[in-house]
Amino acid sequence: MSRIGLKTIVVPGSVTVTKKGDNLTVKGPKGELTRYFDPKITFAQKDGKINFSRSNENDKPLHGTERANLASMIEGVVKGYKKTLKLVGVGYRAQAQGDKLTLNVGYSHPVVLTAPKGVNVKTSSATDIEVSGISKQNVGQFAAEIRDVRPPEPYKGKGIRYTNEYVRRKEGKTGK
Known part of the structure:
Protein backbone atom coordinates (compact mmCIF):
# COMPACT_ATOMS: atom_id res chain seq x y z
CA MET A 1 0.00 0.00 0.00
CA SER A 2 1.03 3.56 -0.56
CA ARG A 3 2.12 4.93 2.78
CA ILE A 4 2.36 8.56 1.69
CA GLY A 5 -1.04 8.45 -0.03
CA LEU A 6 -2.70 7.19 3.14
CA LYS A 7 -1.43 10.05 5.33
CA THR A 8 -4.07 12.58 6.31
CA ILE A 9 -3.53 16.24 5.42
CA VAL A 10 -4.59 18.74 8.07
CA VAL A 11 -5.93 21.90 6.41
CA PRO A 12 -5.35 25.13 8.38
CA GLY A 13 -8.38 27.31 9.02
CA SER A 14 -7.11 30.08 6.72
CA VAL A 15 -6.99 27.71 3.70
CA THR A 16 -9.85 26.59 1.46
CA VAL A 17 -9.55 23.62 -0.90
CA THR A 18 -12.09 23.31 -3.73
CA LYS A 19 -12.38 20.92 -6.64
CA LYS A 20 -13.97 22.02 -9.89
CA GLY A 21 -13.95 19.39 -12.61
CA ASP A 22 -10.46 17.91 -12.73
CA ASN A 23 -8.79 21.01 -11.24
CA LEU A 24 -8.01 21.57 -7.59
CA THR A 25 -7.80 25.12 -6.22
CA VAL A 26 -6.14 26.03 -2.92
CA LYS A 27 -6.63 29.55 -1.52
CA GLY A 28 -4.67 30.86 1.41
CA PRO A 29 -3.22 34.01 2.96
CA LYS A 30 -0.31 34.22 0.48
CA GLY A 31 -2.32 33.54 -2.70
CA GLU A 32 -4.08 30.96 -4.81
CA LEU A 33 -2.81 27.86 -6.66
CA THR A 34 -4.67 25.71 -9.20
CA ARG A 35 -3.53 22.33 -10.45
CA TYR A 36 -4.87 19.41 -12.44
CA PHE A 37 -5.89 16.53 -10.17
CA ASP A 38 -6.18 13.03 -11.65
CA PRO A 39 -9.77 11.69 -11.41
CA LYS A 40 -8.49 8.17 -10.56
CA ILE A 41 -7.66 9.46 -7.09
CA THR A 42 -10.54 10.65 -4.93
CA PHE A 43 -10.31 12.74 -1.81
CA ALA A 44 -12.72 13.37 1.04
CA GLN A 45 -12.61 16.59 3.02
CA LYS A 46 -14.12 16.47 6.50
CA ASP A 47 -13.53 18.58 9.63
CA GLY A 48 -10.40 20.29 8.24
CA LYS A 49 -8.77 17.00 7.21
CA ILE A 50 -8.32 15.48 3.76
CA ASN A 51 -8.00 11.74 3.10
CA PHE A 52 -7.16 10.18 -0.26
CA SER A 53 -8.22 6.90 -1.84
CA ARG A 54 -7.59 5.18 -5.16
CA SER A 55 -9.79 3.02 -7.36
CA ASN A 56 -7.31 0.15 -7.89
CA GLU A 57 -3.84 -1.06 -6.91
CA ASN A 58 -2.25 0.07 -10.22
CA ASP A 59 -2.63 3.71 -9.13
CA LYS A 60 -0.32 3.40 -6.10
CA PRO A 61 2.38 5.82 -7.36
CA LEU A 62 -0.25 8.33 -8.47
CA HIS A 63 -1.93 8.09 -5.07
CA GLY A 64 1.17 9.27 -3.20
CA THR A 65 2.06 11.85 -5.84
CA GLU A 66 -1.32 13.58 -5.78
CA ARG A 67 -1.31 13.67 -1.98
CA ALA A 68 2.20 15.16 -1.91
CA ASN A 69 1.25 17.75 -4.56
CA LEU A 70 -1.76 18.92 -2.54
CA ALA A 71 0.31 19.05 0.67
CA SER A 72 2.90 21.20 -1.14
CA MET A 73 0.20 23.53 -2.45
CA ILE A 74 -1.24 23.99 1.06
CA GLU A 75 2.20 24.67 2.55
CA GLY A 76 2.93 27.13 -0.28
CA VAL A 77 -0.17 29.28 0.27
CA VAL A 78 0.45 29.33 4.03
CA LYS A 79 4.26 29.68 4.35
CA GLY A 80 5.66 29.97 0.83
Whole structure:
Protein backbone atom coordinates (compact mmCIF):
# COMPACT_ATOMS: atom_id res chain seq x y z
CA MET A 1 0.00 0.00 0.00
CA SER A 2 1.03 3.56 -0.56
CA ARG A 3 2.12 4.93 2.78
CA ILE A 4 2.36 8.56 1.69
CA GLY A 5 -1.04 8.45 -0.03
CA LEU A 6 -2.70 7.19 3.14
CA LYS A 7 -1.43 10.05 5.33
CA THR A 8 -4.07 12.58 6.31
CA ILE A 9 -3.53 16.24 5.42
CA VAL A 10 -4.59 18.74 8.07
CA VAL A 11 -5.93 21.90 6.41
CA PRO A 12 -5.35 25.13 8.38
CA GLY A 13 -8.38 27.31 9.02
CA SER A 14 -7.11 30.08 6.72
CA VAL A 15 -6.99 27.71 3.70
CA THR A 16 -9.85 26.59 1.46
CA VAL A 17 -9.55 23.62 -0.90
CA THR A 18 -12.09 23.31 -3.73
CA LYS A 19 -12.38 20.92 -6.64
CA LYS A 20 -13.97 22.02 -9.89
CA GLY A 21 -13.95 19.39 -12.61
CA ASP A 22 -10.46 17.91 -12.73
CA ASN A 23 -8.79 21.01 -11.24
CA LEU A 24 -8.01 21.57 -7.59
CA THR A 25 -7.80 25.12 -6.22
CA VAL A 26 -6.14 26.03 -2.92
CA LYS A 27 -6.63 29.55 -1.52
CA GLY A 28 -4.67 30.86 1.41
CA PRO A 29 -3.22 34.01 2.96
CA LYS A 30 -0.31 34.22 0.48
CA GLY A 31 -2.32 33.54 -2.70
CA GLU A 32 -4.08 30.96 -4.81
CA LEU A 33 -2.81 27.86 -6.66
CA THR A 34 -4.67 25.71 -9.20
CA ARG A 35 -3.53 22.33 -10.45
CA TYR A 36 -4.87 19.41 -12.44
CA PHE A 37 -5.89 16.53 -10.17
CA ASP A 38 -6.18 13.03 -11.65
CA PRO A 39 -9.77 11.69 -11.41
CA LYS A 40 -8.49 8.17 -10.56
CA ILE A 41 -7.66 9.46 -7.09
CA THR A 42 -10.54 10.65 -4.93
CA PHE A 43 -10.31 12.74 -1.81
CA ALA A 44 -12.72 13.37 1.04
CA GLN A 45 -12.61 16.59 3.02
CA LYS A 46 -14.12 16.47 6.50
CA ASP A 47 -13.53 18.58 9.63
CA GLY A 48 -10.40 20.29 8.24
CA LYS A 49 -8.77 17.00 7.21
CA ILE A 50 -8.32 15.48 3.76
CA ASN A 51 -8.00 11.74 3.10
CA PHE A 52 -7.16 10.18 -0.26
CA SER A 53 -8.22 6.90 -1.84
CA ARG A 54 -7.59 5.18 -5.16
CA SER A 55 -9.79 3.02 -7.36
CA ASN A 56 -7.31 0.15 -7.89
CA GLU A 57 -3.84 -1.06 -6.91
CA ASN A 58 -2.25 0.07 -10.22
CA ASP A 59 -2.63 3.71 -9.13
CA LYS A 60 -0.32 3.40 -6.10
CA PRO A 61 2.38 5.82 -7.36
CA LEU A 62 -0.25 8.33 -8.47
CA HIS A 63 -1.93 8.09 -5.07
CA GLY A 64 1.17 9.27 -3.20
CA THR A 65 2.06 11.85 -5.84
CA GLU A 66 -1.32 13.58 -5.78
CA ARG A 67 -1.31 13.67 -1.98
CA ALA A 68 2.20 15.16 -1.91
CA ASN A 69 1.25 17.75 -4.56
CA LEU A 70 -1.76 18.92 -2.54
CA ALA A 71 0.31 19.05 0.67
CA SER A 72 2.90 21.20 -1.14
CA MET A 73 0.20 23.53 -2.45
CA ILE A 74 -1.24 23.99 1.06
CA GLU A 75 2.20 24.67 2.55
CA GLY A 76 2.93 27.13 -0.28
CA VAL A 77 -0.17 29.28 0.27
CA VAL A 78 0.45 29.33 4.03
CA LYS A 79 4.26 29.68 4.35
CA GLY A 80 5.66 29.97 0.83
CA TYR A 81 8.90 28.51 -0.51
CA LYS A 82 12.39 29.98 -0.71
CA LYS A 83 15.66 28.90 -2.33
CA THR A 84 18.92 30.77 -1.88
CA LEU A 85 21.87 30.65 -4.24
CA LYS A 86 25.44 31.89 -3.88
CA LEU A 87 27.83 33.07 -6.59
CA VAL A 88 31.41 31.91 -6.04
CA GLY A 89 34.11 33.42 -8.23
CA VAL A 90 36.15 36.57 -8.67
CA GLY A 91 34.03 39.27 -10.27
CA TYR A 92 30.81 37.22 -10.18
CA ARG A 93 27.81 39.33 -9.22
CA ALA A 94 24.04 39.41 -9.52
CA GLN A 95 21.55 42.26 -9.58
CA ALA A 96 17.76 41.99 -9.38
CA GLN A 97 15.47 44.70 -10.75
CA GLY A 98 11.78 43.81 -10.55
CA ASP A 99 11.33 40.41 -12.20
CA LYS A 100 14.66 40.63 -14.08
CA LEU A 101 17.86 39.09 -12.79
CA THR A 102 21.18 40.16 -14.33
CA LEU A 103 24.11 37.80 -13.83
CA ASN A 104 27.75 38.66 -14.52
CA VAL A 105 29.46 35.28 -14.20
CA GLY A 106 32.53 35.32 -16.39
CA TYR A 107 30.94 35.45 -19.83
CA SER A 108 31.64 38.24 -22.34
CA HIS A 109 28.09 39.51 -21.79
CA PRO A 110 25.70 39.71 -18.82
CA VAL A 111 23.02 37.03 -18.68
CA VAL A 112 19.49 38.38 -18.09
CA LEU A 113 16.80 36.03 -16.77
CA THR A 114 13.12 36.88 -16.33
CA ALA A 115 11.33 35.36 -13.34
CA PRO A 116 8.03 33.61 -14.08
CA LYS A 117 4.76 34.98 -12.72
CA GLY A 118 4.42 34.38 -8.99
CA VAL A 119 8.19 34.10 -8.37
CA ASN A 120 10.11 36.89 -6.64
CA VAL A 121 13.87 37.42 -6.95
CA LYS A 122 15.96 39.44 -4.49
CA THR A 123 19.68 40.01 -4.14
CA SER A 124 20.72 40.81 -0.57
CA SER A 125 24.32 41.26 -1.69
CA ALA A 126 26.20 41.05 -4.98
CA THR A 127 26.77 37.32 -4.51
CA ASP A 128 23.52 36.15 -2.83
CA ILE A 129 20.28 35.44 -4.71
CA GLU A 130 16.97 34.59 -3.04
CA VAL A 131 14.14 33.06 -5.09
CA SER A 132 10.74 32.89 -3.36
CA GLY A 133 7.10 32.23 -4.17
CA ILE A 134 4.08 30.09 -3.30
CA SER A 135 4.56 27.38 -5.94
CA LYS A 136 7.22 24.83 -4.99
CA GLN A 137 7.57 23.76 -8.61
CA ASN A 138 8.04 27.28 -10.03
CA VAL A 139 10.52 28.33 -7.32
CA GLY A 140 12.60 25.19 -7.75
CA GLN A 141 12.53 25.39 -11.56
CA PHE A 142 13.65 29.03 -11.68
CA ALA A 143 16.41 28.41 -9.10
CA ALA A 144 17.63 25.50 -11.26
CA GLU A 145 17.62 27.74 -14.36
CA ILE A 146 19.76 30.31 -12.51
CA ARG A 147 22.18 27.57 -11.41
CA ASP A 148 22.40 26.23 -14.99
CA VAL A 149 23.86 29.53 -16.22
CA ARG A 150 27.19 28.61 -14.55
CA PRO A 151 27.08 25.35 -12.55
CA PRO A 152 29.82 24.91 -9.97
CA GLU A 153 32.93 23.26 -11.39
CA PRO A 154 34.91 20.76 -9.33
CA TYR A 155 38.48 22.11 -9.77
CA LYS A 156 38.26 25.68 -8.48
CA GLY A 157 34.72 25.55 -7.08
CA LYS A 158 33.60 28.57 -9.10
CA GLY A 159 30.01 28.92 -10.25
CA ILE A 160 26.46 29.36 -8.97
CA ARG A 161 25.43 26.94 -6.22
CA TYR A 162 22.69 26.53 -3.66
CA THR A 163 23.75 27.79 -0.23
CA ASN A 164 23.51 24.32 1.32
CA GLU A 165 25.15 22.54 -1.65
CA TYR A 166 28.49 20.83 -1.21
CA VAL A 167 30.77 20.87 -4.27
CA ARG A 168 33.18 17.98 -4.21
CA ARG A 169 36.60 19.25 -5.23
CA LYS A 170 38.94 17.33 -7.52
CA GLU A 171 42.69 17.43 -7.54
CA GLY A 172 44.23 19.22 -10.51
CA LYS A 173 47.09 18.08 -12.68
CA THR A 174 50.33 17.25 -10.98
CA GLY A 175 53.77 18.04 -12.31
CA LYS A 176 56.39 15.52 -13.37
